[in-house]
Amino acid sequence: MIDQATINIISGDGGNGCISGRREKYVPKGGPDGGDGGDGGSIIFKSDENTNTLRYFQYSKKFVAESGTSGKPGLKHGSDGEDLEITVPVGTIISTKLGSSEDKKVLAEFTSHNQTFVICKGGRGGRGNTKFVNSINQFPLLAESGEKGSNISVFLELRLLADVGIIGSPNAGKSSLLTFLSNASPKVADYPFTTLEPVLGVVEHLSKSFVMVDIPGLIEGAHKGIGLGHDFLKHIDRTRVLLHMVDVSGPDPLQDIDNIKKEIALFDESINNKPSLVAINKIDIEGTQDSAEKILRELKGQGINAVAISAISGQGINDLRDKVTEMLEIESQSKKPKQTLAERLSGTKAGKNTQTQIEELKVIKPKPVDRRNQKGGVLVSGGEYIINSSTAIRIAAMVDPDSWEARTQFYSHLKKMGLIAQLEEKGIGPGDTVKLGDLEWEWHS
Incomplete structure (x- = not known):
């Protein structure tokens, strides 16, 4: 990607x-x-x-x-x-x-x-x-x-914008879930790192719809760029809700959850403050039901929302849809001001000034200059008298050097701008060199 x-x-x-x-x-x-x-x-x-x-x-x-x-x-x-x-x-x-x-x-x-x-x-x-x-x-x-x-x-x-970010270890079943829930067609295979880039899918449920993004598998050291994590952790930043997929048939599903949370915190600890739901996947595998129930009890005891599912058979998927939809509605109703990424990067607090800052970003241009006050100044360097005035430079570019009348008018305009007086105050004398932009001439009293 x-x-x-x-x-x-x-x-x-x-x-x-x-x-x-x-x-x-x-x-x-x-x-x-x-x-x-x-x-x-x-x-x-x-x-x-x-x-x-x-x-x-x-x-x-x-x-x-x-x-x-x-x-x-x-x-x-x-x-x-x-x-x-x-x-x-x-x-x-x-x-x-x-x-x-x-x-x-x-x-x-x-x-x-x-x-x-x-x-x-x-x-x-x-x-x-x-x-x-x-x-x-x-x-x-x-x-x-x-x-x-x-x-x-x-x-x-x-940084992709999605309502729900699906995170988890490689081969946890994230792509299978996205395929089951949406119209997306991510690559699915029985080996780690099948998904090599984020994949978006639209989920429709109860006359509502939301966007899910499948984030490539995260491993230990992802925040340092190990595996595929560093390039894709940033896409989690824009999601509203995190759906944490865990493989119930793995050696230690609870440890997998902790490891992913630690990696996310090392990248940006504020991401772990997002509303989250744990999906204990692969309960269709024989002999995993008891393990799933045990994990559900432990997570519930820690105050963590969780649901047991199978992204292959569809077991528990309706419950998952209901919970995610409810979490998104609660998140939408929250009145807590959200920081834009620009605010977070600049260290500015979210709130009433947010719109003002966005308006200020809309046009990047120099500060307005009042031509009447744009007189410029004179700098003496190495025996040369340098006129620093953008207005004078732009006028000089249009002066016909072969027209005595045009040169006289230009001199009068420099005098009107106060630049001739500044040259004299700096002690300019006959034979001295004057520079204005790309122009250079010898001063005559």
Whole structure:
């Protein structure tokens, strides 16, 4: 089962603003008419309950949204780039690494069908020259280049969503039970580790239905990755009720139960707090009835719900269905707030702030910037004067270096932004080097 993938997502660049002027009848001096550039397309993830694997991302690793087009003369706005929608299974978690560490920041968690999250926001379109008109400069030769889109690598992890998780030692009869109860067809054979990946099945009972997942057999050391456990223990996390299968014909069924509980606790001790039911399986085998009754009594004495069944003959299956259905109803009626996985990974308590946090996860983008206050600053390094202003860099990219008038207007705009004053305060003099983005020039007083 493909339940992990790392992909590269790139949102579209914003289109450039246009530098243009019109010449119309009855408009003697004309005027600027350059349109703004279109916004770049965003990368949007959407959940689909009909998909249950990340196999598609095993071969497709790079996803690029469409860029916006440049503005045009006649105040024509550039076209916005088309968003790119990526479909993932319900239960997918999207995260990104925090710096160079192995720690991850959860960006989105899909817990229901048709959820959408904007993970990579497209670049903003640049302003056309009409936006630079003022009382002094009536025909600007300035415009902005479009903002670059974001380029990030994200980690996708699928944790299956199911109502009931069937757990137990290898060959305990989990797959046989799922086959008997549902429309699923897992591989069934008389040897350990027949099931090599989780299998989902829908169970219908008393006009209700619920989803069960068969988790591959767990052995001692599963939490460390021994056997098949490490990759699949995580799928238990999303289940509402645990159905613990135990082979009554085994050497020590009660010890099997304890061993599985210990492995789960070492992986995530909170999982053992879920409502659970023990299914003592294979009572169709001759001579096991007495052992089953003894185990039932011992478990009842410990306050543990249990039922004796045969996944082959169907003995006790109706009782099991009744108990599981009742447990799911009780769990649904519980008013205790449930933590989302994002909350658990971030250490945040569940409760009234849950919805707020999910809303905050829906769009991952830089904090809004007020262009009026985006003046930037000047840094002196190695005898060079470096102007640090994203707005100035975007305007500079559109300046015609062969136009003296355009260069003069750009200088005036830098002065208006307060950057020329900062250069002078830093002690710049004739012959010094000024850097702005990819541009570099010699200062003249």
